[in-house]
Amino acid sequence: xxxxxxxxxxxxxxxxxxxxxxxxxxxxxxxxxxxxxxxxxxxxxxxxxxxxxxxxxxxxxxxxxxxxxxxxxxxxxxxxxxxxxxxxxxxxxxxxxxxxxxxxxxxxxxxxxxxxxxxxxxxxxxxxxxxxxxxxxxxxxxxxxxxxxxxxxxxxxxxxxxxxxxxxxxxxxxxxxxxxxxxxxxxxxxxxxxxxxxxxxxxxxxxxxxxxxxxxxxxxxxxxxxxxxxxxxxxxxxxxxxxxxxxxxxxxxxxxxxxxxxxxxxxxxxxxxxxxxxxxxxxxxxxxxxxxxxxxxxxxxxxxxxxxxxxxxxxxxxxxxxxxxxxxxxxxxxxxxxxxxxxxxxxxxxxxxxxxxxxxxxxxxxxxxxxxxxxxxxxxxxxxxxxxxxxxxxxxxxxxxxxxxxxxxxxxxxxxxxxxxxxxxxxxxxxxxxxxxxxxxxxxxxxxxxxxxxxxxxxxxxxxxxxxxxxxxxxxxxxxxxxxxxxxxxxxxxxxxxxxxxxxxxxxxxxxxxxxxxxxxxxxxxxxxxxxxxxxxxxxxxxxxxxxxxxxxxxxxxxxxxxxxxxxxxxxxxxxxxxxxxxxxxxxxxxxxxxxxxxxxxxxxxxxxxxxxxxxxxxxxxxxxxxxxxxxxxxxxxxxxxxxxxxxxxxxxxxxxxxxxxxxxxxxxxxxxxxxxxxxxxxxxxxxxxxxxxxxxxxxxxxxxxxxxxxxxxxxxxxxxxxxxxxxxxxxxxxxxxxxxxxxxxxxxxxxxxxxxxxxxxxxxx
Amino acid sequence: xxxxxxxxxxxxxxxxxxxxxxxxxxxxxxxxxxxxxxxxxxxxxxxxxxxxxxxxxxxxxxxxxxxxxxxxxxxxxxxxxxxxxxxxxxxxxxxxxxxxxxxxxxxxxxxxxxxxxxxxxxxxxxxxxxxxxxxxxxxxxxxxxxxxxxxxxxxxxxxxxxxxxxxxxxxxxxxxxxxxxxxxxxxxxx
Numbered sequence: 001x002x003x004x005x006x007x008x009x010x011x012x013x014x015x016x017x018x019x020x021x022x023x024x025x026x027x028x029x030x031x032x033x034x035x036x037x038x039x040x041x042x043x044x045x046x047x048x049x050x051x052x053x054x055x056x057x058x059x060x061x062x063x064x065x066x067x068x069x070x071x072x073x074x075x076x077x078x079x080x081x082x083x084x085x086x087x088x089x090x091x092x093x094x095x096x097x098x099x100x101x102x103x104x105x106x107x108x109x110x111x112x113x114x115x116x117x118x119x120x121x122x123x124x125x126x127x128x129x130x131x132x133x134x135x136x137x138x139x140x141x142x143x144x145x146x147x148x149x150x151x152x153x154x155x156x157x158x159x160x161x162x163x164x165x166x167x168x169x170x171x172x173x174x175x176x177x178x179x180x181x182x183x184x185x186x187x188x189x190x191x192x193x194x195x196x197x198x199x200x201x202x203x204x205x206x207x208x209x210x211x212x213x214x215x216x217x218x219x220x221x222x223x224x225x226x227x228x229x230x231x232x233x234x235x236x237x238x239x240x241x242x243x244x245x246x247x248x249x250x251x252x253x254x255x256x257x258x259x260x261x262x263x264x265x266x267x268x269x270x271x272x273x274x275x276x277x278x279x280x281x282x283x284x285x286x287x288x289x290x291x292x293x294x295x296x297x298x299x300x301x302x303x304x305x306x307x308x309x310x311x312x313x314x315x316x317x318x319x320x321x322x323x324x325x326x327x328x329x330x331x332x333x334x335x336x337x338x339x340x341x342x343x344x345x346x347x348x349x350x351x352x353x354x355x356x357x358x359x360x361x362x363x364x365x366x367x368x369x370x371x372x373x374x375x376x377x378x379x380x381x382x383x384x385x386x387x388x389x390x391x392x393x394x395x396x397x398x399x400x401x402x403x404x405x406x407x408x409x410x411x412x413x414x415x416x417x418x419x420x421x422x423x424x425x426x427x428x429x430x431x432x433x434x435x436x437x438x439x440x441x442x443x444x445x446x447x448x449x450x451x452x453x454x455x456x457x458x459x460x461x462x463x464x465x466x467x468x469x470x471x472x473x474x475x476x477x478x479x480x481x482x483x484x485x486x487x488x489x490x491x492x493x494x495x496x497x498x499x500x501x502x503x504x505x506x507x508x509x510x511x512x513x514x515x516x517x518x519x520x521x522x523x524x525x526x527x528x529x530x531x532x533x534x535x536x537x538x539x540x541x542x543x544x545x546x547x548x549x550x551x552x553x554x555x556x557x558x559x560x561x562x563x564x565x566x567x568x569x570x571x572x573x574x575x576x577x578x579x580x581x582x583x584x585x586x587x588x589x590x591x592x593x594x595x596x597x598x599x600x601x602x603x604x605x606x607x608x609x610x611x612x613x614x615x616x617x618x619x620x621x622x623x624x625x626x627x628x629x630x631x632x633x634x635x636x637x638x639x640x641x642x643x644x645x646x647x648x649x650x651x652x653x654x655x656x657x658x659x660x661x662x663x664x665x666x667x668x669x670x671x672x673x674x675x676x677x678x679x680x681x682x683x684x685x686x687x688x689x690x691x692x693x694x695x696x697x698x699x700x701x702x703x704x705x706x707x708x709x710x711x712x713x714x715x716x717x718x719x720x721x722x723x724x725x726x727x728x729x730x731x732x733x734x735x736x737x738x739x740x741x742x743x744x745x746x747x748x749x750x751x752x753x754x755x756x757x758x759x760x761x762x763x764x765x766x
Numbered sequence: 767x768x769x770x771x772x773x774x775x776x777x778x779x780x781x782x783x784x785x786x787x788x789x790x791x792x793x794x795x796x797x798x799x800x801x802x803x804x805x806x807x808x809x810x811x812x813x814x815x816x817x818x819x820x821x822x823x824x825x826x827x828x829x830x831x832x833x834x835x836x837x838x839x840x841x842x843x844x845x846x847x848x849x850x851x852x853x854x855x856x857x858x859x860x861x862x863x864x865x866x867x868x869x870x871x872x873x874x875x876x877x878x879x880x881x882x883x884x885x886x887x888x889x890x891x892x893x894x895x896x897x898x899x900x901x902x903x904x905x906x907x908x909x910x911x912x913x914x915x916x917x918x919x920x921x922x923x924x925x926x927x928x929x930x931x932x933x934x935x936x937x938x939x940x941x942x943x944x945x946x947x948x949x950x951x952x953x954x955x956x
Contacts, residue, residue, distance in 0.1 A: 323941065324941070326921060326941065326942060326943040327943055328920065328942075328943030328944030328945060328947070329943070329944040329947050331944065331947060332938065332943050332944050335938035336938070339938070339939070342941075343926075343928070343938065343939035343940070343941060344923070344926070344939075344941065394920060394921045394942075394943065396861075396864045396865070396868060396872075396920065396945065397861070397863075397864035397867070397868070398867070398868075438793070439793075440793060440795070441795065443796035443798075444796075444799070445798070446798075446799055446800065447798070447800060448798045448800060449798075452793070452795065453793035453794070453795040454793055455791060455792065455793050486791075486792050486793065487793065488792060488793045488794075488795055489793075489795050490795055490796070490797045490798045491798070492798060492800050493797060493798075495795075497793075602832045602833050602834070603803070603831065603832060603833055604803065604804050604805075604807055604829060604831065604832075604833045604946055604947070604948060605803075605833075605944050605945065605946060605947055606833070606944055606947035
């Protein structure tokens, strides 16, 4: 019997195209090739550092540098091996070992590449890159990836925008569960605590096959760290403090496993944040404080053929809405736009007054992974989410303390997948998922909710096949979805609503071509869809936050799209040059948006512009580019650019709220001044955001703001004391205190973006 | 055999999900008792004697939900003092008390399209800080034909310089938002 050992090196990816020196944790998975069983207790030596494979066959090496290394594997019953290998953090190296009695080649590199999860472009934030951003909200962190921008409602509310798409065209997977909140509102930020994440990844492009409806523009994946397999207690404490808003954030994480039952491991985590009014370059933004308290707990069992884990998290935030955005009528809005800045200078305080939001999100997840045979695995997952969104406005008659919106959204999701891998060439997956949702508005709010109550359910079945070859991989997938929605609400005494059902078939075809060891080309063409949201179907009334009367269209059909995403990644052998390009085209059939009708609705409060939900055909095209050049031992230059063009091709009009062109370049110096410091860096970044010149003049209340430039400085280092690690990061954002407005910030009508900000971040790990 | 069991398990999971799906019930919303918007506004002009005492001569303008005045224009005597009373209604009930109770957050402004349209206005009602509200006031009409805009601001800073004059054109600068924004034509001619 020819026994082989496979060592798969699955290093965590870092922000692609970023400096990615010695910050990656390397996981070597050592398994018996024939039985695919993990090899326990194998001694693995990497650059003179020893590690032993755990019960799952993993040997872990923290802080591994890119480039050349020597790996040596020794295991009882197997041939000891050693070889020089060169790897890039995106590589996956398969090493095949022969048993003792066999004297043939000890190591065979059968694959020297990334274990591709998607034929679309994937970018991730983790390790040092993530530490440098802690304390920001999720969208703020993600905007460090080329092609990801932010749709903001002030400094506290941010939604990620991937290649020009956001809200219901973007899917967020929080620990494997699709995030379900009131996503339709642009002032509704994702209810996720980024402190839980060990990695945050963005898959750009349509991923409708695996993830179903709404994964049109991309998928954002938030992954907590794996539960520990060793007996040590792992702890992490993070502190972040920022001068702008005078905010403080504390977060902690503790994990370990049970001594008596080593197969059971656990993790608890929590974070708290308080911030007051932000200031722009010249004045305070009244009532922009935030309070946040989040926590989570996880318990995992890891047996021979079964893995099971339970996870619970709670996200709770209260945030103030900028006072200067109080809008009672169109006249108010125009007066605010003419002024361009609040009438008063404002002041600093922590208190949060109306208008404000209070959001509470619970997530409960149970997941099982069963090894049926060596080639066949089953994943079962159930998730329950409870999202409560309360929005308080300035109201009369003591009603300010009563929310004017109070939605309670319950979501059940269930997923089952069956995975097959023949060990060399074929990978396959079939899956089914189901969703049930119930959204209800609280009674006695004394005002009609913008959307009716609704219940919905959906089912999807899909199959994906992958053919792996030495130089290329081919992937094909097909999916069928069915969705049912029943909505009913009162507008005053009048009942409205209806029932709708939608179904759709999606398909995708992807290619990953390893041109050579330096260059990889990926191309993916896929269809995706989403059903119209409840507000697009049924909303009929005044949207106070937007100072607009919005009408839904109950006859709207599903929005369908086809996207072609091409990615080129090049990294030369010596790793001093890394180039990435994502180029895409995305065509929509029935792109749903709110179209200004040009008419006004009269009321005792004044006139409001009327918007109507409409569908049209749209084309998005663009490119995200990044390049990194290490021109000396200590210096790296990096440039990132994101360009997106979007048009309503049916009417030959530009679409609103599409990010302007953005260029960003930075110079990083890496040098450890003192012997006990590691990974020290000083980075100077220049950001240029162009004016959005592609817009329809009468589609918006105000023209897009002018272009702006920002200069940011980051510096940081790491200290190690035995097993302990302290990382310190300091940054100055908007160094020159520029007074600017961003087209993607809805508050640009009323105020400038935030001014200079000093931020200190500390992460302590053991 | 084991494999068969597993496949059966998988099939069971799928069936469960499909069954879960088929039992979606209709939502049961609660009727909404709207109190946020006014549906009726009436403005009464009571002619005053030169000594300030009231006559029995009253004329009114009312506004429907859409803010349309009836009559569309009002004849008022030029250079004459009027007591102006504003009544806000919801389903036939006056909600003026809501404004009075939160008087420190509310203020009316009276903005004629021609400055000579109103010679003076004095707030008769005061909030807890003795600043005017404007549900009750004395207005001296000027002359000519003009549009009279009446705005009720909510959440403004009543100590702000822009909130001091009854006809402050910069009332927006005092902050807050419109609770009421109506307009009608005044004909103040002999």
